[in-house]
Amino acid sequence: MLRVEDLRLSFGGVRALDGLGFEAAPGEIVSLIGPNGAGKTSAFNCVTGFYRPTGGRVLVDGTDVTGRRPSAIAALGVSRTFQSPRLFRELSVLDNVRSGTHLWLRQNVFDALLHTPRFKRGEREATDEAHRWLDFVGLRGDRAGLVRQLPYGEQRRVEIARALARRPRLLLLDEPAAGLNHGEKAELLDLLRRIRDLGAAVALIEHDMGLVMEVSQRVVVLNFGRGIADGPPGAVRRDPAVIEAYLGRDADEAELAAAREEVRGAGTD
Ligand SMILES: Nc1ncnc2c1ncn2[C@@H]1O[C@H](COP(=O)(O)OP(=O)(O)OP(=O)(O)O)[C@@H](O)[C@H]1O
Numbered sequence: 492m493l494r495v496e497d498l499r500l501s502f503g504g505v506r507a508l509d510g511l512g513f514e515a516a517p518g519e520i521v522s523l524i525g526p527n528g529a530g531k532t533s534a535f536n537c538v539t540g541f542y543r544p545t546g547g548r549v550l551v552d553g554t555d556v557t558g559r560r561p562s563a564i565a566a567l568g569v570s571r572t573f574q575s576p577r578l579f580r581e582l583s584v585l586d587n588v589r590s591g592t593h594l595w596l597r598q599n600v601f602d603a604l605l606h607t608p609r610f611k612r613g614e615r616e617a618t619d620e621a622h623r624w625l626d627f628v629g630l631r632g633d634r635a636g637l638v639r640q641l642p643y644g645e646q647r648r649v650e651i652a653r654a655l656a657r658r659p660r661l662l663l664l665d666e667p668a669a670g671l672n673h674g675e676k677a678e679l680l681d682l683l684r685r686i687r688d689l690g691a692a693v694a695l696i697e698h699d700m701g702l703v704m705e706v707s708q709r710v711v712v713l714n715f716g717r718g719i720a721d722g723p724p725g726a727v728r729r730d731p732a733v734i735e736a737y738l739g740r741d742a743d744e745a746e747l748a749a750a751r752e753e754v755r756g757a758g759t760d
Pocket of ligand 1: 505507527532534
């Protein structure tokens with residue numbers, strides 16, 4: 492579904508991406524991990540058209556989308572969330588999710604102006620579907636209220652519901668566990684599995700190693716814009732290059748042991 496080949500991106504002298512390659516197949520969660528500044532979000536931005544790579548290719552279901560605009564890439568079934576939720580703050584919870592349906596809802600300007608039967612049918616369908624996705628992400632409570640009044644963890648769920656309402660074939664989630672408490676993380680783990688079971692390809696950026704190791708079919712480790720490991724979680728967490736990437740070559744044994752623990756993920760062994 493997604494194939495990234497030899498991706499390169501520079502900002503002035505900074506090489507954010509330096510020959511990155513990875514793939515994500517339908518029904519699979521592929522996690523991108525790596526130290527701060529390793530290039531994970533830059534990779535997402537290149538895949539979704541927010542950045543134009545300076546080299547390499549991005550293929551979505553075999554179509555070369557390198558350098559295309561975000562809207563053109565979204566139209567191919569690519570949907571994403573951001574490190575901090577980017578919602579329409581002055582819209583209701585429901586309307587935020589309904590906005591996701593406009594990608595596939597077939598309405599023209601005359602339908603909207605004249606409120607034709609087709610328009611009304613479409614609006615009903617959009618509302619029903621938005622409710623279904625809010626149920627799916629487990630958002631209880633008032634859906635007519637403004638989204639900005641929700642707690643942070645719930646805003647994240649709304650953003651995921653909106654991304655799902657676009658009916659994506661490829662979903663990119665940028666640090667969905669950031670700022671969540673323990674209980675919310677457990678619910679997110681369950682949600683990620685259910686999203687995978689829908690059959691989409693999921694690419695995940697996440698710093699919570701326990702979550703990553705538990706939910707991913709494959710883990711790609713980035714360091715300085717390059718992939719330094721790519722494989723099933725079990726193999727990646729034993730890879731010495733991965734441990735080193737988190738601390739650097741000069742780390743002493745105690746630090747390395749602590750890093751090994753972190754990469755291994757609490758309670759997953
Ligand atoms: N818009 C930009 N302008 C200049 N430099 C940028 C820009 N975006 C990213 N960079 C640089 O590119 C490198 C990779 O950043 P990126 O945000 O992709 O890393 P990351 O792995 O997602 O980090 P984090 O885990 O902290 O989110 C960093 O050195 C960063 O400072």
